[in-house]
Amino acid sequence: MSEGAKVIVQPGTAVREGSGKLKAVPGKASASRRPISWKPYLSDLGAGAIIPVLTVALWQTAGSAGWASPEFLPTPLAIARSFVDLAVSGGLAHHLGVSLGRAFLGFLIGGAVGLLLGILTGLFRRAEYLLDPSVQVLRLVPHLAIAPLIILWFGFGEVSKVAIIISGSFFPLYINTFVGIRHVDDKLLEVGRVLSFSPYQRLRRLVLPAALPNILLGLRLSLAVAWISLVVAELIGSQSGVGFLINEAKQNSNTEIIFVGILIFAFVGKLIDSIFRVLEHRLLFWRDSYRG
Numbered sequence: 001m002s003e004g005a006k007v008i009v010q011p012g013t014a015v016r017e018g019s020g021k022l023k024a025v026p027g028k029a030s031a032s033r034r035p036i037s038w039k040p041y042l043s044d045l046g047a048g049a050i051i052p053v054l055t056v057a058l059w060q061t062a063g064s065a066g067w068a069s070p071e072f073l074p075t076p077l078a079i080a081r082s083f084v085d086l087a088v089s090g091g092l093a094h095h096l097g098v099s100l101g102r103a104f105l106g107f108l109i110g111g112a113v114g115l116l117l118g119i120l121t122g123l124f125r126r127a128e129y130l131l132d133p134s135v136q137v138l139r140l141v142p143h144l145a146i147a148p149l150i151i152l153w154f155g156f157g158e159v160s161k162v163a164i165i166i167s168g169s170f171f172p173l174y175i176n177t178f179v180g181i182r183h184v185d186d187k188l189l190e191v192g193r194v195l196s197f198s199p200y201q202r203l204r205r206l207v208l209p210a211a212l213p214n215i216l217l218g219l220r221l222s223l224a225v226a227w228i229s230l231v232v233a234e235l236i237g238s239q240s241g242v243g244f245l246i247n248e249a250k251q252n253s254n255t256e257i258i259f260v261g262i263l264i265f266a267f268v269g270k271l272i273d274s275i276f277r278v279l280e281h282r283l284l285f286w287r288d289s290y291r292g
Contacts, residue, residue, distance in 0.1 A: 074256045079263070082256035091245075096264065099230055099241040102158070106165025107226040111219065114170040118177025118218070122211075123203070132178070139171045143232050151236060161233035168229035172221035180214025181207060213284055220276040227269045 056076050062068050063075030070078065086092040117135070121128040147164050154160035184207050192202040208215070234243020242261050249257035 071253070071255055074259065079256050079259045082254075083260045083263075086245075086257070086260060092264075095240055095242050095245050096268070099234065099243070100268075102161055102233070102241065103165060103223075103226050103230045106162045106229070107169045107223055109162070110166035110169035110226065111173045111222050113166075114172070114174035114218070114222065115177055115215070118174040119181065119203075121174075122178045122181030123207075128178075135171070135174060139175075143168055143229055147232055147236055156237040161230075161238065164233040165226050165229045169222040169226035172225055173215070173218035176214045176218025176221065177211065180211030180218075183214070184210045213280075216276070216280050216283065220273065220280070223272055223276065224269065227265070227272065231265060 059073075060076050063070065063073065063078075083092070117131060121132050143164065146167060150163045150167070151160045154163060188206045188210055189202065192206050197205065230241075231243055234241040235247055238244040238247070242264050246258050246261035249255070249261065
C-alpha cells in the first residue's frame with residue numbers, strides 16, 4: 001500500500017500498530033454495547049430516602065418516649081395500623097377510587113380545553129388579543145376564593161367538585177402550550193414553506209413536536225393542580241372521597257385517619273407525577289438539551 005493511501009477503520013474494530021500489538025479504535029459501536037448500569041439510579045433512590053427514613057425514626061422515637069401527645073402527633077406505627085384497618089374494611093379503596101375518578105374527569109376536561117385554547121392563541125395573534133387577557137385575569141383568582149361561588153351555583157354535588165378541578169387544571173396547560181408554540185424556531189416554519197407543507201402538516205410535523213416539552217410540562221403541572229384542587233373540593237363539602245375521610249376524622253378527633261388521608265394524597269400525587277416524568281423521558285429522548 002502506498003504511503004499516501006488512506007485506511008478507513010470502523011469504530012469498535014482493532015488495528016495493528018507498528019509494534020505488532022492490536023489496539024481498539026473507540027467509537028459509537030463499542031459504546032452502544034455497554035450494559036445499562038442501575039447503580040446510579042439505586043444510589044439516587046438511596047440518597048433521597050435518607051431524610052424520610054430519619055424523620056420517621058425520630059418521629060417514632062419521640063412518640064414512644066412520650067415526648068409528643070398521641071392525640072396531637074400519633075406515631076407512625078399507629079398511623080400504619082389505622083391505614084391497614086381502613087384498607088381491610090374496604091373503605092380506603094372506595095374513597096380513593098371516588099377521588100381518582102373526580103380528579104381524572106376534571107383534569108380531562110380542563111386540560112383538553114386548556115390545550116385547545118393554548119394552541120389557538122399560540123398560532124393566531126387575533127385569538128391571543130381576544131382571549132388571553134381574560135384568561136390571565138381569571139388565572140390570578142385563588143381556588144379558595146372561587147370555590148364558594150361554584151358551590152353556590154352548582155350545589156354540593158359532583159358537578160361543583162369537578163368544576164373546581166377544571167378551573168385549576170386548565171391554566172397550567174394553557175400557559176405552557178401557548179409559550180411552547182410561541183418559542184418554536186422560525187427556521188422550522190421556513191422548512192415547512194420550502195417543503196410546501198399545508199397548515200395542518202406544519203402544525204402536526206413541526207410546531208407540535210417542537211412545543212412538546214412545554215406541553216408535557218403543562219400536562220404534569222395541570223395534573224398536580226387538579227390533585228390539589230380535589231382536596232379543596234372534597235374538604236368544602238363531600239360525602240365520599242379521601243377529603244371526606246379527613247373532614248370526618250377531624251370532626252371525630254381521629255388524628256390517625258387525618259394523617260392517613262394526608263399520606264394518601266402525598267403518595268398518590270407523587271406516583272402520578274413520577275409516571276408523567278417517565279412519559280417525558282420516553283417522548284423526549286431525542287432532545288440532547290432535555291437529557292441534561
